[in-house]
Amino acid sequence: MKVKILAAGGGTSGHVYPAIAIADRIRKEAPGSTIEFCGTARGIESELIPKAGYHMHEIRASGLPSGLSKKTFKALSDFRAGRSRCVELIREFKPDAVIGTGGYVCSPLVSAAAKMKVPVILHEQNAFPGRSNRFMSRKAAVVCTGFPGTEDYFRSAKRVVYTGNPIREVFNSVERLSCRAMLGFRPEEFLILAMGGSLGSKTINRAVTGLFDQLETKSVRIVLSAGKQQYPELKAEMTDRSVGAEIYEYIDDTHLYMAAADLIICRAGAITCAEVAAVGVPSIMIPYPYAAGDHQTYNAKKFTEAGAGICIPDSELSAERLARETEKFIKNRSYGSDMGRNAAKLHIAGSDTKIAQIVLDICENSNRLTGE
Numbered sequence: 001m002k003v004k005i006l007a008a009g010g011g012t013s014g015h016v017y018p019a020i021a022i023a024d025r026i027r028k029e030a031p032g033s034t035i036e037f038c039g040t041a042r043g044i045e046s047e048l049i050p051k052a053g054y055h056m057h058e059i060r061a062s063g064l065p066s067g068l069s070k071k072t073f074k075a076l077s078d079f080r081a082g083r084s085r086c087v088e089l090i091r092e093f094k095p096d097a098v099i100g101t102g103g104y105v106c107s108p109l110v111s112a113a114a115k116m117k118v119p120v121i122l123h124e125q126n127a128f129p130g131r132s133n134r135f136m137s138r139k140a141a142v143v144c145t146g147f148p149g150t151e152d153y154f155r156s157a158k159r160v161v162y163t164g165n166p167i168r169e170v171f172n173s174v175e176r177l178s179c180r181a182m183l184g185f186r187p188e189e190f191l192i193l194a195m196g197g198s199l200g201s202k203t204i205n206r207a208v209t210g211l212f213d214q215l216e217t218k219s220v221r222i223v224l225s226a227g228k229q230q231y232p233e234l235k236a237e238m239t240d241r242s243v244g245a246e247i248y249e250y251i252d253d254t255h256l257y258m259a260a261a262d263l264i265i266c267r268a269g270a271i272t273c274a275e276v277a278a279v280g281v282p283s284i285m286i287p288y289p290y291a292a293g294d295h296q297t298y299n300a301k302k303f304t305e306a307g308a309g310i311c312i313p314d315s316e317l318s319a320e321r322l323a324r325e326t327e328k329f330i331k332n333r334s335y336g337s338d339m340g341r342n343a344a345k346l347h348i349a350g351s352d353t354k355i356a357q358i359v360l361d362i363c364e365n366s367n368r369l370t371g372e
Contacts, residue, residue: 002032003363006086006093008109009037009101009123010045011063014269018123018146019101020052021166022359025352030360036093038086038109045105059085061105064131075104082108083115090116096363097121097141102130114139119362123355125165125270127298129153141362144355146270147302163355164348165274172349174259174279183260190220190330193261195251197269200227203314204265204286205234210319212245217330223261225251255279262336263329265322268300268311274351276309280344282336283309284325286317308343 009019039045098113100106127147138156146165196204231249287296303309
C-alpha cells in the first residue's frame with residue numbers, strides 16, 4: 001500500500017529527527033509512498049529535512065509566549081497564516097494522514113488537517129509533553145508517547161499508545177568491545193563520554209575540564225564533545241593536561257562513543273535519553289534548565305526512578321560534585337553495570353516501526369471508509 005503523508009516537527013532537532021525516522025520507516029514499510037514536510041524557513045528543520053532527502057513546504061509559525069505581549073499577537077497572526085497555507089497544501093497534496101512530532105510548527109498543520117477531516121497522528125518525545133502536542137491532542141486520531149506514564153497529559157485524546165522514541169538504526173548494531181577496539185580504547189580503561197549537544201554546554205564543559213584536577217583515580221579516558229562556540233578555548237586548555245583526554249568540536253559517530261563508554265555525562269533531551277537506553281550505559285544527566293516546561297528534568301527523573309542514572313541540576317553542577325559522582329562508577333564497576341542494565345530496560349526497540357504501522361493502519365482504515 002502506498003500512502004501520502006504530510007508531516008511537521010521543528011524548533012529543535014529533538015522534534016525533527018523523530019519525524020525523519022518515522023518517515024524513513026514508512027517508506028521502507030510502504031515502498032512508493034510520498035512523504036513531504038511543513039516547516040519554517042528559520043527553524044532547524046529547514047536544514048535537516050532537505051538533508052534527509054525530503055521536500056519541505058515553507059509555512060509561517062512562531063511560538064506562543066507564556067504571557068500576553070506583542071509576541072502573542074504575532075504568534076496568532078503566524079498561526080492563522082500558517083494554517084491557511086496548510087489548508088492549501090492539503091487540498092493540493094491530498095494526504096492520507098498528517099504526522100506531528102512537536103514544536104509550534106505542528107499547530108498550523110494539525111489544525112488544518114482536523115478542519116479538513118484528515119487523520120492526525122502525534123508523537124510526543126518527552127516525559128512532560130510540550131504545549132503544542134497537549135493542545136492539539138484532542139484533534140488527533142492517536143497520540144504516540146516516548147515515555148511511559150504520560151497518558152494523563154492526553155486525557156482528551158481518542159487514543160494514546162506508548163511507542164518509545166524512534167532513534168537512528170545504527171544504534172541497533174553497536175557492541176561495546178567492538179566499538180572500543182574501533183576507536184582505539186583498551187577494554188580495561190574507564191571511558192567517560194561528555195557531551196552537551198551540537199552547540200555545547202558551558203556548564204558541562206567547565207565541570208568536565210575541571211574534573212581532571214578533582215579525580216582521585218587518574219587512570220581514566222575522557223572524551224568531550226565541546227560544541228562549536230567553546231571548542232577552541234577548551235582545546236588549548238585541555239592540551240596541557242597530562243590526563244588522557246580527547247576533545248572534539250562535535251562527534252559525528254556518537255553511537256560508537258556512546259556504546260564504548262563506561263559513563264555518559266549529558267543533557268536529558270528525549271532523543272539523547274533514548275540513545276542512552278539503547279546502548280545500556282549509565283549516565284549522569286544535567287537537564288537543560290531553560291527547556292520548555294522544564295521537560296528535561298522530567299526525562300531525567302524517569303532514569304533516576306528506574307535506577308538507570310544520576311541527575312544533577314544545572315545550578316548544582318561543579319567539577320567537585322561531578323568528581324564525587326564519577327568516582328562511584330570508577331571505584332565500583334558493578335555500580336555502573338547495574339545502572340547500565342536498568343537503562344537498557346528503558347529501551348523500546350523498533351519504535352519507528354511501531355509508529356509507522358500505526359500510521360499505515362490509520363491510512364488504510366481511512367481509505368476504506370472513504371472508498372478510496
